[in-house]
Amino acid sequence: MVTRRALLAAAVAPLMRTSRFGAARYDLVVKGGRVVDPVQRLDRAADVAIVGGRIAAIQPAIAAADAGDVLDARGKLVVPGLIDLHVHVGAPELTPGALLRDGVTSMVDGGSAGADNIDALVRVAEAAPNRVRIFLNVARTGVTTPGELLDIDAADVDAARQAIERHRAWIAGVKVRLSESVAGEHDLEALRRARQVAGPMPVMLHVGQTRSPLPKILELLNPGDIVTHPYSPPPHSILTGDGRVLPEISAARRRGVRFDVGNGRTAHITWEIVEKATRDGFWPDTISSDITGPGRTFRVFDLPTVVSKFVMLGMSLNDAIACVTSHAAASVSAFKDLGTLRTGAVADVAVLEMREGQFEFVDNIDGKRTGRQKLVTTAVIVNGKRVP
Numbered sequence: 128m129v130t131r132r133a134l135l136a137a138a139v140a141p142l143m144r145t146s147r148f149g150a151a152r153y154d155l156v157v158k159g160g161r162v163v164d165p166v167q168r169l170d171r172a173a174d175v176a177i178v179g180g181r182i183a184a185i186q187p188a189i190a191a192a193d194a195g196d197v198l199d200a201r202g203k204l205v206v207p208g209l210i211d212l213h214v215h216v217g218a219p220e221l222t223p224g225a226l227l228r229d230g231v232t233s234m235v236d237g238g239s240a241g242a243d244n245i246d247a248l249v250r251v252a253e254a255a256p257n258r259v260r261i262f263l264n265v266a267r268t269g270v271t272t273p274g275e276l277l278d279i280d281a282a283d284v285d286a287a288r289q290a291i292e293r294h295r296a297w298i299a300g301v302k303v304r305l306s307e308s309v310a311g312e313h314d315l316e317a318l319r320r321a322r323q324v325a326g327p328m329p330v331m332l333h334v335g336q337t338r339s340p341l342p343k344i345l346e347l348l349n350p351g352d353i354v355t356h357p358y359s360p361p362p363h364s365i366l367t368g369d370g371r372v373l374p375e376i377s378a379a380r381r382r383g384v385r386f387d388v389g390n391g392r393t394a395h396i397t398w399e400i401v402e403k404a405t406r407d408g409f410w411p412d413t414i415s416s417d418i419t420g421p422g423r424t425f426r427v428f429d430l431p432t433v434v435s436k437f438v439m440l441g442m443s444l445n446d447a448i449a450c451v452t453s454h455a456a457a458s459v460s461a462f463k464d465l466g467t468l469r470t471g472a473v474a475d476v477a478v479l480e481m482r483e484g485q486f487e488f489v490d491n492i493d494g495k496r497t498g499r500q501k502l503v504t505t506a507v508i509v510n511g512k513r514v515p
Contacts, residue, residue: 160200208232208475220420230477238302274309335359350383439498
């Protein structure tokens with residue numbers, strides 16, 4: 128039986144540079160780092176070799192003479208390129224390229240655009256130096272203030288389906304915001320329409336301060352659907368009155384519903400909810416930033432900072448890295464082969480420094496916690512090429 132690993136290795140083998148004239152064997156070698164790849168259960172000092180835009184080898188002490196270029200990663204973490212499942216890059220103040228410098232080699236725009244304005248967002252995705260996919264907002268207008276679903280007619284199933292048909296290569300799912308300020312009394316109907324549009328694709332639903340209780344909402348979800356902002360404060364949080372995780376939340380996870388952080392800036396995460404939920408064993412499946420232009424300087428900052436919050440709260444580093452690599456990749460079909468440094472995989476790599484000191488982290492109500500470690504991106508490789 129031919130294994131997936133063997134097939135990937137066979138794909139890389141023809142690309143190996145073995146010139147008898149002594150040409151470099153590899154295009155790039157990332158040397159001396161602590162390589163962390165949850166897919167391979169790998170956490171050790173090693174060098175990562177890249178050729179032809181693919182991972183060619185992970186070995187100790189690859190000779191510098193075998194590399195066309197060497198990236199010194201001593202004292203750093205070398206991890207798969209980060210995947211942010213919830214960003215907003217539809218506005219000029221935040222570009223995919225800016226997030227690439229944070230180590231985010233793949234991302235999903237979480238509902239910035241609907242059927243009426245999807246074409247402009249697709250142009251952003253097409254021009255991006257990293258991978259951008261889109262969760263189409265079920266509301267024709269995308270995100271608006273006041274809320275886009277206060278008039279439920281904005282959730283136009285036919286218009287959304289036509290938008291998906293035009294842009295199948297870019298649309299990876301459907302987004303629906305359910306907070307009362309967005310959907311009013313229409314939260315359940317809006318979700319029904321989103322599921323109708325999505326078909327086999329995932330629905331990402333924004334929860335927090337909904338009119339309907341979460342158990343009613345969860346009944347409408349399919350395996351693979353994504354609940355973002357699960358650590359939102361009441362009303363209708365994920366906790367019971369005595370601070371335990373609702374049994375319906377655990378049941379939804381068992382049947383394949385995923386829970387994504389979606390840090391954001393407003394009413395999406397508080398330390399109190401996170402600490403009670405994680406004390407009850409409820410950690411996220413994926414960690415995302417929900418970053419916008421204003422979020423660069425307020426409460427969010429970047430994806431490595433959001434990951435650092437969960438390390439501070441007690442999540443193991445390996446589990447936290449999985450939340451922004453392999454777990455995130457598994458949530459979007461277009462990313463299914465990403466999120467790993469396995470031989471033959473696309474050479475997306477983030478080099479991170481784990482800084483030691485005293486670092487202040489804030490939640491969405493400016494509650495403060497102090498951590499002793501913070502992840503900072505120092506180098507990024509996408510498709511085998513260094514990002515300047």
